[in-house]
Each structure stands twice: as C-alpha cells, then as structure tokens.
Amino acid sequence: MNTPGPRCGPKARAVVLNDFARPLALTEFDLPAPPDGGMTVACRYGGICGTDLHLTLGHLEVPLPLVLGHEGLGTVHRLGEGTTGDALGRPLAAGDTVMWASSIACGTCHACRMLREPTLCAGRRTYGVNRPTTTGQPLAGAWADFITLDPGTTVVRVDPGTDPLAAMSLACxxxxxxxxxxxxxxxxxxxxxxxxxxxxxxxxxxxxxxxxxxxxxxxxxxxxxxxxxxxxxxxxxxxxxxxxxxxxxxxxxxxxxxxxxxxxxxxxxxxxxxxxxxxxxxxxxxxxxxxxxxxxxxxxxxxxxxxxxxxxxxxxxSWAFTGAHLIEYLRLLPALTARFDLAGLVTVFPLGEVEQALRQVAAGGVIKAVLES
Ligand SMILES: [Zn+2]
Ligand SMILES: [Zn+2]
Structure with a gap:
C-alpha cells in the first residue's frame, strides 16, 4: 500500500469507543496533514490486546471518545515537515513498513528524570488508550485506516522480508x-x-x-x-x-x-x-x-x-515497555521466527468485524486477533 487507493480517499475509518460496555462505532474522520516531526501511517494491522477488552468494559479510567488500538503495523503515508528517519536514524519514505511504540514518556516527571524509568512516567501518552478524539490528533489509535504519529513517537522501520503477521503476533x-x-x-x-x-x-x-x-x-x-x-x-x-x-x-x-x-x-x-x-x-x-x-x-x-x-x-x-523494548523485539524477530511459528498464532479479522473479533478474544477462541484495514 504505497499510495492511498480510492478505499482511503481523504477519509479514514476508525473504531471509536464512545461509551464503556456499549457497541463500538466505525466512524469516518477527515485525514489530517501529518504534524511537523511526525507522520501519518496507513494502518495495515491493529492488534487486539487483553488490555483492550478491559478498556471497552471500563476497567481502566480512560478519556472518551477514543480511537482504540495501541499496537499496529502499517506503511508510511506522509512524513511531517522535518521527519526524515526512524528511531534508529534509518531513512524513511512513503511506503515503508513501520511499527511504533504505543507510549510517549514526558521526559520531565520524577520517573523519567530521576528514576530513569520511562515506563513509570506519570504523563505517559498512549495511543489507543488515553488519547481522546477531542484533544490533539483524533486518529490516535491503530484500529483505523490511518493513524497520526506525533513527534517523539518511537517509529521503527520493519525490514523487508519480515512477515507482518509474525511481527504482530507479539506486538505488545x-x-x-x-x-x-x-x-x-x-x-x-x-x-x-x-x-x-x-x-x-x-x-x-x-x-x-x-x-x-x-x-x-x-x-x-x-x-x-x-x-x-x-x-x-x-x-x-x-x-x-x-x-x-x-x-x-x-x-x-x-x-x-x-x-x-x-x-x-x-x-x-x-x-x-x-x-x-x-x-x-x-x-x-x-x-x-x-x-x-x-x-x-x-x-x-x-x-x-x-x-x-x-x-x-x-x-x-514489571510494567509495560518503552520504544527501546520495541526496537529490541524487532531485532529479535528473525531469531524468534526461525524457531517458532509466530504467524500461526494470529487470526485476522476485517476492521469492520471488530465486535466479532473482541468476542473471540474474550472467549479465548483465538490466541492473537488482529484487525486488518
Ligand atoms: Zn497491549
Ligand atoms: Zn515522565
């Protein structure tokens, strides 16, 4: 998906959590321009994590309405002004396959500055979790045709030849x-x-x-x-x-x-x-x-x-992870896929069948469900 096809147009579908324990809405948004230092990514897969079930049921305090999806893989759609590379300094261009870390640490709180433990950051912003559509970028979750990635996001180019489903199998x-x-x-x-x-x-x-x-x-x-x-x-x-x-x-x-x-x-x-x-x-x-x-x-x-x-x-x-751990996971992926059939753990559902996918996850009927845009 190097260029947006007619499916994408100027609009982007996204799965929105408007109320806890209520059906999710598939809503269309205008596709905004990428922020300076960030990018827009055409989502290919958005993973469903156990945490998402808790989110939809209101087990965690999160602001609504919210585009869900804190783990994803997609292709760069447009780079924002000043964005040239990924977190490892490798050049990025439209069409490159990328994954991104779910959270951005604030860098200034006690945990970030003194403890050097960004997973414990008090001001952590997490895609698909605490990024409501009403403040900042509305497309801030991976269960969507596009996601807007802010500056400061750890974006990692996925090597060509990597099986995207294997990468998604343990994305979070x-x-x-x-x-x-x-x-x-x-x-x-x-x-x-x-x-x-x-x-x-x-x-x-x-x-x-x-x-x-x-x-x-x-x-x-x-x-x-x-x-x-x-x-x-x-x-x-x-x-x-x-x-x-x-x-x-x-x-x-x-x-x-x-x-x-x-x-x-x-x-x-x-x-x-x-x-x-x-x-x-x-x-x-x-x-x-x-x-x-x-x-x-x-x-x-x-x-x-x-x-x-x-x-x-x-x-x-042990609580959550940082961008560095995502980079390490992707570095280990060839060794993992050489030994384990990771892609075989994944079941793919179309984005529009998110409710069926969540039911399957809740029932334990699948190991790992991912939504395909
Ligand atoms: Zn997760
Ligand atoms: Zn912090």
Missing part, C-alpha cells in the same frame, strides 16, 4: 516481555522456567526464555491454547490447569523436572490474582518470581506470605 506482549526478562529479571541457559498463562504474554515469555536457553514449562489452558503453543514450538512442556483445575498434577510435574526443588524462575502471565499463590509454590527455594500479568487491577487475593520468606523468593513486578 513481545516488547512487554523484553522489558521484563531483559531488564527486570533475566533468565539464563540451563534454568527451568515456569510460565503461568498461555495467552500472548505467556507465549512471549516462554519463547524469549527458550531463546535464552532455558527449559520452559507452560502452565495454562484451555487445551486448544496449549496445543497451539505446542504447534508453534513454544514451550518445552505443557501442563493444562484451566479446564482440568488440577494444580497438584502441575506441582508434581514441575517437581519431577527439578529434582523436587521447583523452578528457578516462575513468570506470572495470567492476569488472574489467584495465580499468585499457585506460582509461589512452583518456585524453588532461593528462586525468583516475575509478575507481569496483573496489568489491570483484579482486586486482592489471599496467599501464604510465609512462602516468600521460606523460599527466600525474589519477587519482581
């Missing part, structure tokens, strides 16, 4: 886990890693840990999800606990693999608060517990706090 989960596993709590070759959860975040955790040389046990479900993971080559061992509810069998299998000690590292990727207690019993004494899945507030949960001290667990949280 991949960089999230690069942040978690590269910076917050690294794993090493020879370790046994348990991943709780078999959604995109769990599969990203498993694939990246395998790439690091760990032996990875995926604890999740339902069976079809684990079968899809197995078919993609993700995970060395798969333990079904969702439909069976059989945690004891999982503890036994983890013990059998680890000489009765438990995993070196357990990574929580379920988003289910109760998974925390289960996860502490899967880690060995002196092991580590990396909690990534609890991105929305699922409420309090009971767990035996003694287990943290008895096992001398190092418990680490």
């Amino acid at each position: 989960a991949g960089p999230t886990m690069v942040h978690a596993l590269w910076e917050r709590c690294p794993t090493r070759a020879g370790q046994v890693v348990v991943v709780q959860g078999s959604g995109p975040v769990g599969l990203a955790a498993a694939a990246l840990a395998q790439l690091c040389g760990a032996y990875v046990i995926v604890v999740g479900g339902p069976p079809a999800r684990l079968e899809a993971a197995r078919a993609a080559g993700i995970g060395d061992q798969h333990l079904e606990v969702v439909s069976s509810g059989d945690l004891d069998a999982a503890y036994t299998a983890i013990g059998a693999r680890t000489g009765g000690r438990g995993a070196d590292l357990v990574i929580e990727c379920t988003g289910v608060p109760q998974a925390l207690e289960q996860g502490t019993y899967m880690a060995r004494r002196g092991g580590e517990y990396l909690v990534v899945g609890q991105y929305t507030d699922g409420g309090s949960t009971w767990f035996n706090a003694h287990q943290i001290v008895y096992r001398q667990l190092r418990v680490t949280g």
Whole structure:
C-alpha cells in the first residue's frame, strides 16, 4: 500500500469507543496533514490486546471518545515537515513498513528524570488508550485506516522480508516481555522456567526464555491454547490447569523436572490474582518470581506470605515497555521466527468485524486477533 487507493480517499475509518460496555462505532474522520516531526501511517494491522477488552468494559479510567488500538503495523503515508528517519536514524519514505511504540514518556516527571524509568512516567501518552478524539490528533489509535504519529513517537522501520503477521503476533506482549526478562529479571541457559498463562504474554515469555536457553514449562489452558503453543514450538512442556483445575498434577510435574526443588524462575502471565499463590509454590527455594500479568487491577487475593520468606523468593513486578523494548523485539524477530511459528498464532479479522473479533478474544477462541484495514 504505497499510495492511498480510492478505499482511503481523504477519509479514514476508525473504531471509536464512545461509551464503556456499549457497541463500538466505525466512524469516518477527515485525514489530517501529518504534524511537523511526525507522520501519518496507513494502518495495515491493529492488534487486539487483553488490555483492550478491559478498556471497552471500563476497567481502566480512560478519556472518551477514543480511537482504540495501541499496537499496529502499517506503511508510511506522509512524513511531517522535518521527519526524515526512524528511531534508529534509518531513512524513511512513503511506503515503508513501520511499527511504533504505543507510549510517549514526558521526559520531565520524577520517573523519567530521576528514576530513569520511562515506563513509570506519570504523563505517559498512549495511543489507543488515553488519547481522546477531542484533544490533539483524533486518529490516535491503530484500529483505523490511518493513524497520526506525533513527534517523539518511537517509529521503527520493519525490514523487508519480515512477515507482518509474525511481527504482530507479539506486538505488545513481545516488547512487554523484553522489558521484563531483559531488564527486570533475566533468565539464563540451563534454568527451568515456569510460565503461568498461555495467552500472548505467556507465549512471549516462554519463547524469549527458550531463546535464552532455558527449559520452559507452560502452565495454562484451555487445551486448544496449549496445543497451539505446542504447534508453534513454544514451550518445552505443557501442563493444562484451566479446564482440568488440577494444580497438584502441575506441582508434581514441575517437581519431577527439578529434582523436587521447583523452578528457578516462575513468570506470572495470567492476569488472574489467584495465580499468585499457585506460582509461589512452583518456585524453588532461593528462586525468583516475575509478575507481569496483573496489568489491570483484579482486586486482592489471599496467599501464604510465609512462602516468600521460606523460599527466600525474589519477587519482581514489571510494567509495560518503552520504544527501546520495541526496537529490541524487532531485532529479535528473525531469531524468534526461525524457531517458532509466530504467524500461526494470529487470526485476522476485517476492521469492520471488530465486535466479532473482541468476542473471540474474550472467549479465548483465538490466541492473537488482529484487525486488518
Ligand atoms: Zn497491549
Ligand atoms: Zn515522565
């Protein structure tokens, strides 16, 4: 899609969240000129993330109305005045395939300036999440024919030859886990890693840990999800606990693999608060517990706090990702696709079938849904 065809015209369709827990609207907008230092991108794919389900239901406080979609891939439509390259300084031109980081950190708050932790930025602006159509650029989400990318966005040119569906398979989960596993709590070759959860975040955790040389046990479900993971080559061992509810069998299998000690590292990727207690019993004494899945507030949960001290667990949280983690994810993509069938995890829906796609995601009927413009 090097030039806008008649399908695009001067208008752009976009999926708008006007009210929580109400049907989404497919609305037409005029296509604005690109901002200086930014660009307009013709979206090809906009990914659906678990967070989007929470957004549509009002589980997160976000301003409305809002064009949804915080992960996407598309082609440069028009570069704004002064924009010449991507985040790595490589030249950009209309027609180039790009991905972009969902968030822009403010650069001036305490987290940005003093902690040097831009994921914790108090003023983070996130496409498809806190960019209402009524202030700034209205087309600020990827579930649309076009998105306007502001100056300061980390835009990365995607190498020709990259399978765009493979890139989209872990578009949000991949960089999230690069942040978690590269910076917050690294794993090493020879370790046994348990991943709780078999959604995109769990599969990203498993694939990246395998790439690091760990032996990875995926604890999740339902069976079809684990079968899809197995078919993609993700995970060395798969333990079904969702439909069976059989945690004891999982503890036994983890013990059998680890000489009765438990995993070196357990990574929580379920988003289910109760998974925390289960996860502490899967880690060995002196092991580590990396909690990534609890991105929305699922409420309090009971767990035996003694287990943290008895096992001398190092418990680490990890929140979101930055543009640097997206760049790292794209750099790793050839190694990931050489080993895993990432594109096979993706189901494509036309933009106009967003409601059907969301229902499929909610029902767990697909691993990763993407909308095609
Ligand atoms: Zn996401
Ligand atoms: Zn900040």
